[in-house]
Amino acid sequence: MDxxxxxxxxxxxxxxxIRGESFHYIFNYGKGGLExxxxxxxxxxxxVPRPTxxxxxxxxxxxxxxxxxxxxxxxxxLYCRHYDFAVKRDGILIDKPIAPNNNQYSNEEYADTxxxxxxxxTGTQPSAxxxxxxxxxxxxxxxxxxxxxxxxxxxxxxxxxxxxxMPTYATLYQYEGLSGETYPDRMDGGIEGIYxxxxxxxxxxxxxxxxxxxxxxKWLKITRNTTLSNIRSKTTKEEFSxxxxxxxxxxxxxxxxxxxxxxxxxTHHEELPAKRRxxxxxxxxxxxxxxxxxxxxxxxxxxxxxxxxxYEMGICIY
Numbered sequence: 001m002d003x004x005x006x007x008x009x010x011x012x013x014x015x016x017x018i019r020g021e022s023f024h025y026i027f028n029y030g031k032g033g034l035e036x037x038x039x040x041x042x043x044x045x046x047x048v049p050r051p052t053x054x055x056x057x058x059x060x061x062x063x064x065x066x067x068x069x070x071x072x073x074x075x076x077x078l079y080c081r082h083y084d085f086a087v088k089r090d091g092i093l094i095d096k097p098i099a100p101n102n103n104q105y106s107n108e109e110y111a112d113t114x115x116x117x118x119x120x121x122t123g124t125q126p127s128a129x130x131x132x133x134x135x136x137x138x139x140x141x142x143x144x145x146x147x148x149x150x151x152x153x154x155x156x157x158x159x160x161x162x163x164x165x166m167p168t169y170a171t172l173y174q175y176e177g178l179s180g181e182t183y184p185d186r187m188d189g190g191i192e193g194i195y196x197x198x199x200x201x202x203x204x205x206x207x208x209x210x211x212x213x214x215x216x217x218k219w220l221k222i223t224r225n226t227t228l229s230n231i232r233s234k235t236t237k238e239e240f241s242x243x244x245x246x247x248x249x250x251x252x253x254x255x256x257x258x259x260x261x262x263x264x265x266x267t268h269h270e271e272l273p274a275k276r277r278x279x280x281x282x283x284x285x286x287x288x289x290x291x292x293x294x295x296x297x298x299x300x301x302x303x304x305x306x307x308x309x310x311y312e313m314g315i316c317i318y
Contacts, residue, residue, distance in 0.1 A: 032082025247314030284313025
């Protein structure tokens, strides 16, 4: 059989490697996700992408007591537990290919498609379940679907999606969606179009807080010109990009040099760490920011996220 246009699959003791002409992906069973995403020889991941449930709190959130009511979600965001995984080869479920089961495979294994699903437990009381499903096609496209299975008795969610941390600072990002900074209850001023944003700007609020969200996004392209090795960061003259595209419906995103936790830890901008990474958060659901007043009025009902309901989001990565 001609394997030219097929995926080459490496069944390691604790990881699954998938290769093609210009890409190489490594899924780590122990870490619960995609450990390495190399495109044209350049690495795009600094950490395994994980489900995210938190966004940095705003003055309006604090004014209505939202972080006190929903604080367990920050623990889930930091310590969500991966507890199982499943692998399919060409659509057929196979026995978990960990040692010693993986010894049945040769070093010349191929497939048209590979699928791997990771299962998570939020660790909240009560607990909710998350599934992260990766489908890799022979051309290198990753179709990533996240499913949240609702649980009654949980407080409202601040956000729901996936966080990607990239090794170096992006030079710019482009997207098709609404102009400016938008949230579910702050979209009327947004104009649909294709926009380019230089660097990773952080909105200069007096106190660092949630910022930089873009709603109703069809696609997002992140561009970098530096790579990271164990020795040094290397600057190249050539820029390189990674594209995120909607699968089922438009998504929301932010692209910042900080995680939501780093933003919340700083009371002034000079307390923020050096800008070294790119933090891309792709969200299927976002809580509104309110702004009716900052002294106790909650976000309107239509812009809240009910944790008892099921949610699903999907993106293509290439």
